[in-house]
Amino acid sequence: MTDPDPDFDLERFLPYMLNQAAEAVGRGFQAIYRERYGMTRTQWRVMANLGKFGAMTARDICRISHVEKTKVSRAVAALEQAGLLARAPSERDGRVEILSLTDKGQVVFEDLGQHALSYDASLRAQLGAAEADMLHGLLQRLRALVPPATAED
Amino acid sequence: MTDPDPDFDLERFLPYMLNQAAEAVGRGFQAIYRERYGMTRTQWRVMANLGKFGAMTARDICRISHVEKTKVSRAVAALEQAGLLARAPSERDGRVEILSLTDKGQVVFEDLGQHALSYDASLRAQLGAAEADMLHGLLQRLRALVPPATAED
DNA sequence: AATTAATAGTTGCACTTGCAACCAAGTCAA
DNA sequence: TTGACTTGGTTGCAAGTGCAACTATTAATT
Numbered sequence: 246m247t248d249p250d251p252d253f254d255l256e257r258f259l260p261y262m263l264n265q266a267a268e269a270v271g272r273g274f275q276a277i278y279r280e281r282y283g284m285t286r287t288q289w290r291v292m293a294n295l296g297k298f299g300a301m302t303a304r305d306i307c308r309i310s311h312v313e314k315t316k317v318s319r320a321v322a323a324l325e326q327a328g329l330l331a332r333a334p335s336e337r338d339g340r341v342e343i344l345s346l347t348d349k350g351q352v353v354f355e356d357l358g359q360h361a362l363s364y365d366a367s368l369r370a371q372l373g374a375a376e377a378d379m380l381h382g383l384l385q386r387l388r389a390l391v392p393p394a395t396a397e398d
Numbered sequence: 399m400t401d402p403d404p405d406f407d408l409e410r411f412l413p414y415m416l417n418q419a420a421e422a423v424g425r426g427f428q429a430i431y432r433e434r435y436g437m438t439r440t441q442w443r444v445m446a447n448l449g450k451f452g453a454m455t456a457r458d459i460c461r462i463s464h465v466e467k468t469k470v471s472r473a474v475a476a477l478e479q480a481g482l483l484a485r486a487p488s489e490r491d492g493r494v495e496i497l498s499l500t501d502k503g504q505v506v507f508e509d510l511g512q513h514a515l516s517y518d519a520s521l522r523a524q525l526g527a528a529e530a531d532m533l534h535g536l537l538q539r540l541r542a543l544v545p546p547a548t549a550e551d
Numbered sequence: 552a553a554t555t556a557a558t559a560g561t562t563g564c565a566c567t568t569g570c571a572a573c574c575a576a577g578t579c580a581a
Numbered sequence: 582t583t584g585a586c587t588t589g590g591t592t593g594c595a596a597g598t599g600c601a602a603c604t605a606t607t608a609a610t611t
């Protein structure tokens with residue numbers, strides 16, 4: 246005889262806890278790129294990738310950062326509008342556009358990267374270095390557990 | 399001499415990792431309440447609270463589940479529409495509405511609660527029991543680290 | 552009792568997102 | 582080459598969301 250609902254509790258439900266923690270922590274950093282540059286999270290991520298890895302196509306950003314292509318497409322448009330990012334046609338493939346940060350974009354990236362580092366450092370400090378590393382590992386495993394959105398599109 | 403941007407890497411940035419893991423894990427369970435009942439995450443959460451704690455006001459749900467009141471308001475409207483939830487005026491306070499699951503809502507809650515439990519169990523199994531507990535503890539600490547949205551509104 | 556402030560809940564608006572449909576450029580096969 | 586298929590990227594539309602403004606009711610001040 247299977248107990249119909251043994252003891253379901255949102256507070257012990259991993260997806261819920263994950264989401265709560267992500268929202269709480271995300272809000273903290275969002276305030277920074279939002280107030281400083283009126284940026285969206287996706288825009289910030291696109292910049293973070295271009296800043297870290299240099300010029301690449303939208304497609305690459307999708308693959309690397311696990312963001313859907315339509316989100317990237319719109320973020321790129323907005324960043325270009327704001328003069329933070331430039332597009333250049335590829336010579337090998339007419340569909341593709343090579344994306345890169347403008348000088349202004351580079352400056353912004355460095356500023357935000359700086360803030361990101363210190364925000365992250367503060368979180369890790371409050372958590373404890375060992376726990377933070379463990380958390381990081383667990384999060385990576387979790388992400389890998391569930392297949393990504395549209396098959397890594 | 400402070401290094402301008404020592405080594406910023408999205409993949410090591412806790413807010414990013416948290417968000418990625420939450421999205422991945424969330425997608426997995428979202429598929430269930432979505433396909434089965436066309437529900438939204440907020441709607442599911444409202445139901446989860448009413449199912450767990452019984453009748454309460456929208457305000458209580460806000461406090462308990464850390465969801466903003468406008469989200470709750472709309473979720474309640476939709477759930478009522480779907481016949482899963484009922485509102486009753488309070489006798490003590492004319493502003494308040496006592497919310498509760500209908501019989502139909504109770505059935506749905508039990509079904510989803512069941513699925514939630516097994517989804518959670520599967521995640522924990524894949525992670526390992528000890529690691530899952532540790533993760534849960536870390537997530538709680540993280541949530542507490544950053545103050546909630548609009549001061550617990 | 553009369554004002555004023557606070558609280559529960561809803562609504563309008565602007566914006567981000569997801570999904571499907573779409574366009575254009577490349578690839579593959581016969 | 583021609584046609585079928587794939588791939589990079591954009592766009593239209595229907596939601597979901599955040600924020601500020603708003604209504605209605607209750608609490609506090611005087």
